[in-house]
Each structure stands twice: as structure tokens, then as C-alpha cells.
Amino acid sequence: MDGTQRKIGMQSWLSFELDGIPRRVEGMPMHVTLASYLDGLGCGNGRYAQADRWLGGAPVILLDADSEGLAVYRTVDSARLLLPQIEGTVIYTAEGILRLGGLDHPVVRALQHHPELETEPSACAAWLIGLFEAYYRPDLKNRQQLRSQLDLVISRTVDPAALEAAAKEVLEEAHTRLAKPHRSSAGPGGQAQDRYGDAFSAVLFRPMPEAADFVYVDDAKRRYYRPQTVMELLRLKAQYREARLVSGGGSFADRAKAGDTWPALISLDGVSELRLSIAHPDHWEVGAAVTLTALEEALGEEMPALAKMLRRHGTRAVRNRASIGGHLVAADPRSDLAPLLMALDARIVLTGLEGEREAPLSSFFETDRRTILRPGEILRSVLIPRFTQELLGARGCSTRCCDYYKVAARRQNLPGVVSAAFAIELDHQHLIRKAWLAYSGVTDRPIRARQAEASLVGKPWNEATLVATLRPLDQEVAAAGDELATREYRRQLVVTLFQKFFYQHPHPEQGEPVELGATLEFLRPAEAC
Template identity: 30%
Template sequence: MSEIQLVVNGKPKIVISPEPHTTLLHWLRDTGLTGCKEGCAEGECGACAVLLRKPHGAGSRLLSINACLVQLAGLHGQEVITAEGLGTPEHLHPVQAAMVATGGSQCGYCTPGFISSMADEYYRPNRQAFDLEALSGNLCRCTGYRPIQEAAFGLGLPDSSDAFFALQNQAAPEAQPVLLEQAGRAYYRPTDLHHALKLLEQHPKAKLVAGGTDWGVEVNLRGSRAETQIAIDHLPELRQVIWQNDVAELGAALSLSELEHLIGNKIPLLHEWIPLFASRLIRNSATLGGNIGTASPIGDSPPILLALEAEVVLVSLAGERIVPLEHYFTGYRQTQKQPNEIIKAIRIPLPLAEHAKFYKIAKRRMDDISSVSVGVALRLESGVVNSIRIGLGGVAATPLRALETEAFLTGQPWNLGTVQAAAKIMANSGTPLDDHRASAAYRKAMLEQMLLKFFAEVRP
């Protein structure tokens, strides 16, 4: 296979033999669609945002994504809409007209990206008011945000005759298989899990690509290249949420936006956390499997999932095995996952502990990586700690459980005295380092404070 076919702004496009790491952004700009811009090439500024039509129930959603982090090869058979495709100078799209009316653009560098994210929110099903969080991944360096906010808040609801609104009632394009081999490099998109595992067996060094929000940064900023990439984001077996009486199984390749929609408030800790993760642009692509797949000691989800006593479902051609998350990380960026395995799902035991919280200490509340993070899940019985699970991030080479603190508190009355003593123990968890995000002393202080904060918030 040497062709990638996709639909851009309603027109079919054929791309002959793209280099497998070519980003959607670079290709769009090379074709003359220069509305989307390269600002940072790492998912931080949103200047590159475009809309991708993704599955949503029986229909589809126009979701804004960072074109700088997506590889063109992964979009075979998909449909992309850029700011140029939303409206024309003669017939502006309502979002574009609103930005003109409020003076929401000066140099214009950021504007097409804002238009894309605004259109995503404009077409959000059952929207009552404009959620400004939709723009949290877009930066503007000159206009200032007030006129942009005014444009957003001034938008009405789409007309039923609106072509893009109608498009969302149609099913998203099906994932097409990709077997692109070009210049000694390959990009494969298997359409079922068995095929993916066979490819992985043949190419044990292949890079698995889910949302690409981590891998895309590696490619763009660190110049990483993989001989073989295997896209797993469309594998149906990795894209389901299964509820059983004693466990919830969350598919590893669901994007965080999809997960948010599918689980609602059934797992309150995840419901609280997902909006804190990066920006909506990133959440429209980033997956839970990818967050664990990076094995980063400062990834958000591990402390939460450790508190929830989650397990990782690993799958290979030999079958499935389940590894408790607390044993999954074995060293800095090292895990129990073997090269022939894929993370299929994350299992969360039910029922959930009645009190649970996640604290992410970062320089900014939103769209930032944490310096320290703490997940806590507590079960109380008559004012006594029946069980407590505490997951920590940013204080060691791996995410870890605060086992000593947990042991100290178990069976103790849940009162200020015991929690203060436990907080002193918690401050000594892990082996925090001084780095550009925070000092070791600050990290220790935060550990102590977070347990006290949890107590203040969870009084029996």
C-alpha cells in the first residue's frame, strides 16, 4: 500500500507514499491549507487545531485535535475539516462571524485554531451554554481573551439546516486498515486485536501509537523515529467500557473525552480528574492506555488508579494476564509489559471506596504536568479506618503506594491526631528529587499537606 486517502473539507485527497511520520499539520500546510499554524509543535498552543470527525454513539462528533501531533498515515479513510472548510469570506461560519464582530483576532496567527475549538464546542450535542474550557488548549498572544470570550458567549445554537450539524447525525467514517511501507519505515493500522498482536510479534520493536499526544512530541521535538509504528487507537477490543458487578473495565484506547462521556459520574474520582488533564484538544486524542504506557512517574492517572486498586489487562497472542497496577511499574519508565503485549484495559474493582480525592500540584491548575500528585481512597467504618489506599506521583522513579502511611492509618480512628501523625509519615514517602518543577523539600511538604487537606475535606 502506498496511498493514504482522506477527505478534507468535503473533498477526497490522495497522498502518495507519505513518510510515515509526516504530521497532518505539515501535510495540510504543504497542500496550501495554511490556516492551521505551527506554534509549538508539542500540543501546547492550539495554533494547529483542526476538526476530525470521530465516532459518537450511532453518529459522530466534530472534535478539535492538535494537527501537529497526529500522523497523516493514521488518518487513512478519515474526514478532516479546517478553518478554511468551515466558511468562506463571503459566507462566514457563525463562529467566524462572531470572532469578526467582537474583534477576536489581531495578528490572526492563533485564530484558525480558536475557530476549530470553538466549532467543536458549537456543535457539542445538547449544549446549553458555551463551555470556555473548550478553548483551554488555545493560546493567543495579542488579542487578549476578552473579545474571544465575548464571541464564544455570543454564539447561539446551530441551525438544523447547518450542514456540519447534520453531518454529526451520520456515522463517522470506519477505521480503514493501513499497511504503509515507505523508505524503510512502516505504519500499520490493524483493524482487530489479533492482527495487531501478530504484527507486534513480527515487529517486537514497533512503536504502539494510541492518541499520539506523547509520541507526537517525541517525534517533533526529540526527532524520534520508529522503523515500525502500529496504530491501536481504533481497535474495537480496546474501545469499550464494560460494567460488571465487581469490576469496571475501561478500554485502553478510548480517548479521555470519550471516557468522560461514557462513564459520567460513575467513577467520581475519574470524573473529577479528567477535566484537569491537559486541555480538551489533548483529551480528544489522549488515552488512558497511553498515560500508563508512558510509564511516566508524573503521569496523572497512576496515583488515582493506585488509590482505586486498579489492575492492568495485558494481552498477547498467548492470551490475557492481569497485573495489579501497584506491581506494574518496575523502574524509571520500566514496566512488567513485555514487547509482545498491549495494554487492553484498566480494571477498577467495585464497589468504590466511599471517600476519594485526587490532588494535582502543578504550577497552573489546568493544562500542566504535576510536580506532585496524590490519589486517596478511604473506607470508614464507625469512624475507624477500614482501609485506605494512597497513590503518589512525582516523588520517586515510579508512581507508588504510600504503604507505610496506609498501614499506620488502618484500624485507627479517623481524627486529626492520627491524620497529623500519618501525614508526617507520608512526607517521607518515596525519594523526591530537586528538579525544574519543584524542590524535594516542597514535594515532601506537599505530601504532608495533601493528607491534611484530605482530612479537612473528608470529615466523617
């Protein structure tokens, strides 16, 4: 960590590239969103002014870093980005993609082959943006990933079959290009290969430059800081006690639209060590600023329950910006992520100028959206254990089983009525050695059912054990009612979700869960859609 303190000059302007054209913005209020700025330029025929996060928002493309620090295109919601957050970035709108890519770009060509998709402009833009990111995603392999990629398309006018057919054309073209011999690009050191050879691809898959120090001040003297080290961040936080930390920025943008302002914001985007996911032999260390998409890229294959949970959270545009630390510090009682991380036995690392400490995630949340963070502290990272057979065997376990469940009015992009994550570890006699039963959406904070967990230890994982656990579980978890659901409905979900966990995993040692729905249909290869 760099312990030196550097003086960074304030500036009342910011710059970025929009649709291939450099832009300089001066004197703009700090709380203005990118969507508002684009609407002021006359872009989108009112699409950016009418953005609704629950209907997919106002998506654009951002050049960003993936979990390995390489440049990739990400769909983001321009209505959930404050303007200072895009300093030094590259942005493409749907109109810019059409202008720069031309009618021969595979995404545009595929949409032209399906005129039944042409309805209102906002939906067309969502399809174009979603398919554009998909085209430049070499990791996109199956139908479930494709559905997740396009989950920002929330419209009753969409023709799902036509959209999947267009997506199939786009992915077939991408796979064809990826299979061809690579044509070297003019990148530094020959590290990157331009596999696509079009107007957008030359910058991809190279190391993404680190964000520079940046301090923006608007006409009302509101300040936005983007430091580069944790020490600089902590010093700024100590110096400006009224300042708020911002990572993904979604909640701040939402509140800005409602009229809220802040005297100072401190961004985590420039602190590279907070954007790293580091694999240790026995655990992962995930920086607080790691986005949910980057989290899935790094850990999703190793931890299927985590990948499942992330696909149910928001939309692709939300996950591409939302960070693990920002999500946890928000202390939302309906948090999607907290129960799953509790079931994974995660710990958190809290850092301040006075030192560093660790705590179990399950003890992080207090009442009324408060946490155990002390003044001047930040959540630096999340430690997630790894569960290899060697590590399990070292503590006398033969099998570990973990899964996640969420009940909401809609599959994606709505808060959960109840979210739950469960895990059990079995010893070599197939007795439960340890259990985790975690919930959100039932009380004023995410919780673990500690008494029910303890009652499971030493018992066989069978239906008799399940039945014996249901009543004490119901009595322990004091569900509350609100505008989303009644207390009685939540009480029922607390026990039925645990029942579902058992019936999907009656024999954890066999690995694959019993499929109770149509999930396997979504795991077909994308080429077969």
C-alpha cells in the first residue's frame, strides 16, 4: 500500500468518449446522471428521461474491466450512473452502435432479419445493447447465460422466440469468428488478439488502464473524489466526515433523481486493490469494489449456488455495476446476496486508519439498516471459504451441499419476498456435522436460524430429520408482514424453502440436485436455442 499522501488538483470539468467522439463537460452538478445528460443532448427521443429501473432502465455500453482486469464491453444503466463516475471512460449508445457499426454489423443484421422485434424505441435499444454485449462475450456458452444476458429486456411486446432466434444468429457469428485463426492487433506487446476485426473490437481483451486520480467540484462546491489507494481513501474519509462512499452508484443515482444531494462523494472505482478477486488455497478474497458480474466470472463455476443467486439479482446492467461491498454495506433487509454468503460461511475484513479487523458476515448486520462498521472504517474485502474435497476431509467431512432460493413477484429485477440459502456438511457416516440456514426478507436484517442449525448437528440427512426441524424453524424465525407479503405467507416460505432444499438434495453425496422445475431447459447450449 502506498503510504504517501499526494495533492490532487480539483477540476470543474470531466471528459469521456461518447460514441467515438471525445466529450468535455463543464460545471455540471455532481448529482446529474448520465441518462439526464444524454437526454439533454437530445439523444434517444426521450428514452433516457423516461428510464425506469424496474423496466430495464436506459442501457448503454461501457468499456470496463473483467474479473482478470482485461477490457470488455458491459451493459450498464445510464440512469444509475452519476456523471462524475464516467470520467475517462468509453460509452456507446444504441444510436452510436448503429452509426459506427453500420448495417453490416452482426447484431444489426440479426435484428433486421426479425422485423417483428421492432416495437417501441426503448425496447429496440435494450435488444441492441444486450445483444451487442453478448456478441463480444467469449464466455457465453448456454441458454441460461443468454437469458441472463438479455434479462434487461422487460417488455410485454417482445416476441421471445424472435429474440432468441436473433441471439442465436449473433452467437453463431461470434463463435465462427472466435474459431478462426487470430489476427494480431496493434496492441502493446502483442498481448491482445483482435478476434472480431470491426470498429469496436481492437480495444478488447487487453489490460484495462487503471483509473487516474480525479477530483471534481461543481458550481455548488460539491466534491467527487476518486483516489487510487486504500490509504488515500481512508484519509479522505477521515478528513471529510460528511462524505459518502460510492461504488456502483445505483442507489445514489436513484436518490439523486428523488432530489437528494451530498456535499462530497468518495469513489472506490480507482482503488485497484478493491477490485481484485484473489484465489488463496483455502479461500477467496474478494475486494469490496468487485462487481457482481466479475464475482460470477471469478467464482461462479466453483460455487454454483453463488452463480444461481447472481443470475436472480437485478438485470445484467445492474450486476455489471453493483459491487459486493456496496450491496452488503447498504444492509438491505431483503438482500439477495447476504443469505448466500452466510451459507458459504463468509467473513468480512473491515479497515480504518487505526487498523484492520475481521468478523463473520452473519454478525455484520444490525437493526434499522445499520452495520457494525465504526466511524472511519470501510468494508475492504469479503473472505469466502473454498470447499475442495481435501479441505473438507481435513475437518472430517465427506460432502458439502449448498443452494439458494428466492421468491419474488417476477423472476428477475424485483426485490424478493423471501430469499434463503442453506448448506450442510456431512461426515463420513453421513451425519450432519454443520448446517447453515440463512434468510433475508423475513425480519429487519438478514439472519441465520442458529437454533435450527444446532438441532440438525449429529442427525442423518433424511426426511425424519427434515420434519423434526420444521416446527422449531418456524418458531425461531419471526417473520414480519409488509406491503409485499403477509406475515403468514412469509412464515410458510421459511419452512417450504427449506423443504425444497431437502427434496432437491436428498442425497448430497451424489452431487447433482433433483430437478423440480424447468431449469435444465435453460442449460442447453446457446447454439441449440
